[in-house]
Amino acid sequence: MxxxxxxxxxxxxxxxxxxxxxxxxxxxxxxxxxxxxxxxxDRDFALEFLSVGARCATHLSRLAEEIVLWFE
Known part of the structure; x- marks a missing residue:
């Protein structure tokens, strides 16, 4: 460069x-x-971190919903 x-x-x-x-x-x-x-x-790392965090939160939310429905 x-x-x-x-x-x-x-x-x-x-x-x-x-x-x-x-x-x-x-x-x-x-x-x-x-x-x-x-x-x-460079702030690309922050966007990538937030994207991964959002995907993990979505998966955990779906897992929690399945657990709640399973124990009803």
Whole structure:
């Protein structure tokens, strides 16, 4: 990965008027990054964790329902 992260910030991008391609070339990078948010932080793990938690809760709810119906 030889891409410049110079303009990438935690929220979106910088407010300074810079030429991303010129600064990437001046700093000996191949090119600037395409998406600053993907390159600064990653929250895919949180979505995956919540998805797995929801699936487990659904299975436990169905199991509890079956147990209640079985003991009636």
């Amino acid at each position: 030889n891409e410049s992260l110079l303009w990438a910030t935690a929220l979106a991008s910088t407010s300074f008027l810079i030429d991303r391609f010129m600064t990437a070339k001046a700093l000996d990078f191949r090119e600037p990054v395409c998406n600053s948010i993907d390159n600064v932080f």
